[in-house]
Structures are given as C-alpha cells and as structure tokens.
Amino acid sequence: MTVLVTDAGFAPDDWTAPIVALAEVAANDAAPAAIRLVPGDDPSVLADRLAQIPLIAVQFPSFADGRGFTHARTLRAMGYTGRLRAEGHVIADQYAMARRSGFDEVAISDDLATRQPAAQWQTRANWQAHDYQSRLRAKAKASA
DSSP states (O other): OEEEEETTEEEEOOOOSOOEEGGGSOTTSOOOSEEEEOTTOOGGGGGGGGGGOSEEEEEESSTTOTHHHHHHHHHHHTTOOSEEEEEESOOGGGHHHHHHHTOSEEEEEHHHHHHSOHHHHHTTSOTTTSSHHHHHHHHHHHHO
C-alpha cells in the first residue's frame, strides 16, 4: 500500500490508472495517463506532450539520490502544471526540498509511514518559510 504525503498530511493513494515507465512510451505514441521517470531518464523528451499527462511520478531509488529533484525543476521549468509525485526512498527531512523543487506530493510505503509518522512530515509542511534564504533574511532583519 502507498501513503501520499501532502502539506495537509497523510492520505491514501487516490491514483488508480496505470503509471507507465518512460522507457516503455514510444516517441510517436499517445501519452499514457501517467508516466514514471527514473533518475537516468531525460524529462525533456516529454516537452511536446506535457499538457496531456495528468500525473508524472519521479522515482527516487535512494534517499541519497537527488536527481529526482532536478527532474522536478526541469518539468516545472518546461511548463508542466499537472500532478507531480515523488515516489520511493524520500524521507521526511527531504519533504521541504521536494516541495520547493516542484513536487505536489510524496508517495511513501506503509513501512516508512510507520517509522516516520505524519507529525514528522507536518513539521516540514511550512516549506516556504524554512528555506535557507528566508532564515538569512530574518536574521539580517533582526540584527538591523
């Protein structure tokens, strides 16, 4: 089972359509309902069909592999406005980075949800206020 993490907390996965690996999508085929990117994929090959893809899931094979964050930024910079999901080995400490890089949600296993309950993810839900730049500006304002 999969648990979705959003700024509102934990929720069950509500996506029921298949998610197809980018490697399985031929260049001239119609876009499937959802696409899964792995770290070695090039998201720019989706540029012409982004408007037809309601969900893109980006796989994180390890919490130490940050290429998925780059995929998210690239997709958003290309104009993708659909649902962007991080899935795999993303931990609560990475939630703010996931949101800042463009992800709407993080899909985690039930096991991880047990080890890192919703409260741990919720402390990072105010991701816009806890970035490095905001802390520097607040510190500079306080010392002025």
